[in-house]
Amino acid sequence: MFSFPLPARRESLRRRFSDDGYVTLPRLVSPVGLATLASEARRLEADAARRDFRMPCMADSPRHMTTLGGHRIAHASPVITRLYEDRDLMRLLSSLLGEAVVAVHDPVERHVLNVLHRPGDTHGAHTDDYPLALVLFLEAPPHPADGGLLEFHPGRADLDALGAPGARRVHHRPGDGYLLRSDLTAHRVTPLGRPGVRRTVLNFAYTTPGRQGATSSSASLLYD
Numbered sequence: 001m002f003s004f005p006l007p008a009r010r011e012s013l014r015r016r017f018s019d020d021g022y023v024t025l026p027r028l029v030s031p032v033g034l035a036t037l038a039s040e041a042r043r044l045e046a047d048a049a050r051r052d053f054r055m056p057c058m059a060d061s062p063r064h065m066t067t068l069g070g071h072r073i074a075h076a077s078p079v080i081t082r083l084y085e086d087r088d089l090m091r092l093l094s095s096l097l098g099e100a101v102v103a104v105h106d107p108v109e110r111h112v113l114n115v116l117h118r119p120g121d122t123h124g125a126h127t128d129d130y131p132l133a134l135v136l137f138l139e140a141p142p143h144p145a146d147g148g149l150l151e152f153h154p155g156r157a158d159l160d161a162l163g164a165p166g167a168r169r170v171h172h173r174p175g176d177g178y179l180l181r182s183d184l185t186a187h188r189v190t191p192l193g194r195p196g197v198r199r200t201v202l203n204f205a206y207t208t209p210g211r212q213g214a215t216s217s218s219a220s221l222l223y224d
């Protein structure tokens with residue numbers, strides 16, 4: 001399912017992740033893996049819920065998206081649950097963080113599906129409850145001008161940092177992944193710019209030993 005970066009590249013990826021709180025992992029999902037996960041996502045989307053609200057604990061930033069929480073995914077897609085616990089994947093994440101990485105216990109937040117599919121759909125500004133977000137792209141708008149970009153601000157957790165000098169916007173393609181230091185890095189997904197484009201991701205959350213438990217109510221509002 002995965003095409004892992006070669007061991008020789010991991011030290012430079014680790015340094016980049018440590019400097020920016022973000023590292024891109026192009027083509028992390030193999031072509032076969034992408035076909036499998038995209039078809040799982042299409043099936044799961046039938047059970048997903050449309051969300052349109054502002055997140056009170058994240059400065060009222062907007063959520064316009066369709067989501068499915070991890071507890072529902074675990075029920076319907078053993079493939080995704082197995083992938084979340086992949087030992088080689090967790091070894092890669094440990095090497096990028098430079099310390100041990102463990103699965104999140106919370107069944108809702110450990111792996112979630114986020115679908116942006118209407119013009120204006122956005123996953124507004126926030127930080128995550130857990131330190132690591134591995135985001136896998138199953139669908140993505142073809143051009144940066146179509147929106148759906150990840151925006152983040154290295155080294156800043158305050159949500160005002162988005163849009164401020166130093167914030168970065170990144171475009172990804174289907175099959176790409178990225179790793180984000182998501183509890184300490186303000187981030188959002190920019191609004192989709194036109195009809196007909198879709199952005200579907202799986203977000204795998206990971207943590208470090210001894211650190212379990214949500215720090216905000218955001219996941220329960222977005223995924224329950």
Ligand SMILES: O=C(O)CCC(=O)C(=O)O
Nearest residue numbers: 114128135150189201203
């Ligand atoms: O879709 C993305 O790129 C970010 C997802 C995210 O921030 C989240 O699920 O917490």
Ligand SMILES: [Fe+2]
Nearest residue numbers: 127128133182
């Ligand atoms: Fe996030």
